[in-house]
Amino acid sequence: MTAASFVSQLLQLAIALLLAPLLLGWVNQCRAWLQNKSAPSLLLPYRTIRKLFHKDAVVAENASPIFRITPYIVFSAMALAAAIVPSLATDLPFAVAADAIALVGLFALARVFIALAAMDLGTAFGSMGARREMFVGFLAEPALLMVLFTASLISGSTLLPTIVETLAHREIAIYPSLAFAGVAFTMVSLAENARIPVDNPATHLELTMIHEAMLLEYSARHLALIEWASALKLFNYSCIGLALFFPYGIAGASEDWLAILVATPVLIGKLVIGGFSLALIETLSAKMRIFRAPEFLGTAFLLAVLGMLVNLLLGS
Amino acid sequence: MSNLPLSAQLINLFAAVLLLLAFAMLAQRRVLTLINLFAAQGFALACSTAIVAYATHQPHLYGSSVLTLLLKVFVLPWLLHRLINQLDVRWEFETLINVPTTMIIGIVLVVFAFNLAVPISQLASTVTRSTLGIAMASVLLAFLMMITRRKAIPQVIGFLAMENGLFFAATSATYGMPMVVELGIALDVLVGMLILGVFFFQIREQFDSLDLKHLEKLKEGE
Numbered sequence: 001m002t003a004a005s006f007v008s009q010l011l012q013l014a015i016a017l018l019l020a021p022l023l024l025g026w027v028n029q030c031r032a033w034l035q036n037k038s039a040p041s042l043l044l045p046y047r048t049i050r051k052l053f054h055k056d057a058v059v060a061e062n063a064s065p066i067f068r069i070t071p072y073i074v075f076s077a078m079a080l081a082a083a084i085v086p087s088l089a090t091d092l093p094f095a096v097a098a099d100a101i102a103l104v105g106l107f108a109l110a111r112v113f114i115a116l117a118a119m120d121l122g123t124a125f126g127s128m129g130a131r132r133e134m135f136v137g138f139l140a141e142p143a144l145l146m147v148l149f150t151a152s153l154i155s156g157s158t159l160l161p162t163i164v165e166t167l168a169h170r171e172i173a174i175y176p177s178l179a180f181a182g183v184a185f186t187m188v189s190l191a192e193n194a195r196i197p198v199d200n201p202a203t204h205l206e207l208t209m210i211h212e213a214m215l216l217e218y219s220a221r222h223l224a225l226i227e228w229a230s231a232l233k234l235f236n237y238s239c240i241g242l243a244l245f246f247p248y249g250i251a252g253a254s255e256d257w258l259a260i261l262v263a264t265p266v267l268i269g270k271l272v273i274g275g276f277s278l279a280l281i282e283t284l285s286a287k288m289r290i291f292r293a294p295e296f297l298g299t300a301f302l303l304a305v306l307g308m309l310v311n312l313l314l315g316s
Numbered sequence: 317m318s319n320l321p322l323s324a325q326l327i328n329l330f331a332a333v334l335l336l337l338a339f340a341m342l343a344q345r346r347v348l349t350l351i352n353l354f355a356a357q358g359f360a361l362a363c364s365t366a367i368v369a370y371a372t373h374q375p376h377l378y379g380s381s382v383l384t385l386l387l388k389v390f391v392l393p394w395l396l397h398r399l400i401n402q403l404d405v406r407w408e409f410e411t412l413i414n415v416p417t418t419m420i421i422g423i424v425l426v427v428f429a430f431n432l433a434v435p436i437s438q439l440a441s442t443v444t445r446s447t448l449g450i451a452m453a454s455v456l457l458a459f460l461m462m463i464t465r466r467k468a469i470p471q472v473i474g475f476l477a478m479e480n481g482l483f484f485a486a487t488s489a490t491y492g493m494p495m496v497v498e499l500g501i502a503l504d505v506l507v508g509m510l511i512l513g514v515f516f517f518q519i520r521e522q523f524d525s526l527d528l529k530h531l532e533k534l535k536e537g538e
Contacts (some may be wrong), residue, residue, distance in 0.1 A: 174325040177331030183336070298416040299343060302423055306339065309423075313329050313449050314432045 008089040008251070008260050015264065016082035017145070019075030020235040021045035021228065042253055045231060052224035060121050060217060070117035071218070071225035077110040078232035088263045089251040090161035092178040093224035100148040103240075104141060111137050118174070118214035129213025132290060136198060140191045141298035143184055148212065150181040151244050153311050160243060168247035176314060180307030182245045182258035185282075187300035189237040191293070193230070196282040198293050208287070239267075239272050246270060323371035327488075330364035331447040333424070334484060337384045341477060342422050343415050347469055351396045353479075356386025361480055363489055374491055386481070388504050392476060393508055396469070399513050405526060407471060414466045421458055429453035436489075447488040454481035461476065468519060468526040472512050479505055489506050502522040 025042045032039035041047070083094040084103055098106065115130035152158045154175060155166035156278065191198040194211035201211070215226055243250065250265035251259035288296060337357040344350045360383040369377030411418060433449030458481055462474035474491060479501070486493050493501075523530040 174329045178330045179329070179332060180336065201382070295343075295416055298419060302339070302419045303336075305423055306335065306426065309426055309430060310332050310335065313434075314332075314446050 002091075003046070004020075005089075005091045005093055006256065007253070009083065009092045009094055010055055011260065011264075012086075012088040012092065013079065013083045014102070015088065015140055015267075016232065016235055016239075017079065019268070019271070020082075020231040021049060022233050023238065023271055024231040026275045027234075027279050028274065030276050031282055034279055034283040037114075045227070049228055050195065052219075053250045055220040057220035057222055059222075061215075062121065062145075064120050066113070067117045068222075069118045070113045073113045074110045074228040075225045075232075077106050078229040078236060081106050081234055081236045082239075084160065085236055085239045086161045086164050086250055087267055089260050090163060090164050091251070095161045096159065098263040100160055100163070101145065101158055103160070104144055104148070107173060108137070108141060110233075114214055114226070118217075121217050123217065124241050125213045129210055131215075132210040133214060135290075136191050136293055138298070139294055139301070140188050143188045143297060143301040143304050146301060146308060147181045147185045147188065147244070149222060149312055150177050150304060150307045153308065161299070162245045164243050164250055165252060167244070169252060170310070173310075177307040177311035180303050180310060182241075184300045184304035185241055185244065187296060187303070189241060190281065191297055191300075193237055196276065197285045197288050197296060198298065200287050208290075218250055219311045235271075238278075242267070242270050242274065321371070323367055323496055326367050327364050327371070327447060329405055330360050330367070331348040331450040331484070331488070334358045334364070334454055334480075335354050336449050336458075336475065337456040338481070339419070339422060341473070342418055342457055342464075345411075345415070347400055350470060350473050351393050351400075354396075354477060355389050355393040357477060357480055358384060358392070359377075361387065361484055364484070368491065370490055370494075376495045377487070377491065379495055383498065383502050387506065388476075388480065391506065395509055395513065396473070399516060400469060403469075403516060403526070412466055418460065418464050422460060425460060426453045448485065451481055451485035454484065455498050456518060457481075466527055466529065468512075468516055472509070476505065476509070 017252050022042065022045070024045045025040070028040055028044070029039040080094075080098075081103060083092070084106075086092060086095060111133065115133050118126040118130040118133075120126075148158070151163050151167070154177070155163040157163060157166075157188045190196070193199050199210040199212075200208065211230070215223060218226060249263055249270070334357060337353055337360065341350060341353045341357070344353060362381050363379035365377055365384060367383060369375070413421070429452040430449040433452055437446055437448050455478055458474050458478035461477065462471050465471050465474060483501075519531070521528055
């Protein structure tokens with residue numbers, strides 16, 4: 001563990017925390033362009049977060065401590081995940097703390113707490129949102145694990161940095177199993193980040209919302225932390241996707257400062273393209289009924305299993 | 317396994333795409349999308365055949381690749397499109413078993429086909445040997461699609477997709493059949509398609525529907 005690895009760890013965490021709202025703003029802007037609407041400012045998520053931090057928090061009388069600590073837990077889980085996912089460099093002191101499976105567990109921890117907090121006050125919409133969130137989550141998690149297992153089968157390790165090292169610095173080879181895993185991962189991340197075929201992030205119609213319904217009781221700094229955490233979650237999923245399927249440009253363990261400096265613009269470039277494709281997917285598809293979600297996520301799971309089977313059959 | 321030559325990797329990739337499309341067809345509810353998926357599958361098949369031809373220096377495979385491209389990407393989808401326009405059947409059709417269950421059965425079939433193919437592949441020496449399992453899986457999946465669909469047109473598309481799988485199996489196991497046989501099969505498929513098209517009109521004239529459950533009765537019901 002050298003000074004360089006610590007610096008790259010800090011740099012990566014700082015970039016994740018700072019750029020996550022920007023990514024959200026970029027996706028919203030692209031979506032507005034594609035739908036012929038006038039686009040909100042790229043910096044709108046920052047302004048929202050700042051505005052919310054300046055307000056006074058209102059908490060319901062019968063709220064339990066869970067309701068109060070949830071925003072902090074969710075935010076720190078997402079920040080920790082951002083430190084683990086190798087987005088800039090693979091030589092990270094934090095990354096050995098948790099492998100891909102523990103990372104999925106970290107996302108699950110955040111989900112459980114936010115669902116508990118939503119049910120805490122006993123409002124109808126909160127508990128409805130919590131139930132739906134758990135419903136989507138329990139279908140999406142195994143699919144995500146299968147995707148990560150496919151990548152682990154190729155590289156022989158569940159540690160994300162090792163996977164990235166193997167995939168980025170191998171001889172050029174085509175992995176059909178990764179194509180399956182890529183499609184499955186896209187579907188899972190759409191569902192997990194409350195994006196359009198499953199949930200609509202822009203909706204304020206209570207009957208159709210999933211993620212937003214859970215946040216109705218939050219205000220001020222609590223809401224700001226949760227909004228920031230969901231932006232971070234989108235950032236983390238994008239970085240996992242980039243690490244698994246487009247790992248080129250991430251600085252390896254043996255590389256020097258220059259590689260890390262180069263990795264930053266490369267990451268931003270990849271995120272710009274990724275954000276645009278996300279907006280494109282959201283524009284092209286219509287929101288599904290909630291009871292179609294099992295079919296959608298079941299397909300993702302089967303595709304991921306298929307990827308593993310193809311990997312075992314073809315050995316690639 | 318990065319020591320494979322590029323051509324073998326590409327063949328594996330197209331084989332995986334073929335399997336992916338077979339699954340997409342299994343899950344698809346709309347007739348129009350089903351036809352487009354079928355055309356895409358034909359395209360993947362033509363590409364992989366062309367690569368096999370290039371990798372193994374078998375000129376007659378180029379012929380069958382072009383034949384596949386013409387027949388399965390242009391002629392048959394065009395015929396099917398014309399047919400559904402004339403019959404005016406653009407509905408979403410329901411399946412006998414619901415889609416997630418069908419997909420799970422599909423996965424079981426894939427595992428079965430892969431297991432069955434492994435010992436055969438070990439004996440073979442062709443560059444495409446590992447894709448035999450995928451070819452068998454696509455045949456079985458197309459078969460499953462024919463079983464689980466109630467209407468006539470999806471069943472016919474399932475039949476055509478099964479032929480795709482068989483063709484791919486022939487390419488991957490033996491570098492394709494002789495040209496005469498392939499021409500014969502292509503002609504058979506085309507003629508079969510035309511005859512089935514005539515059948516559709518007859519079925520609809522008799523029963524006012526393309527639902528094949530009407531054909532299960534032996535007598536005209538009174």
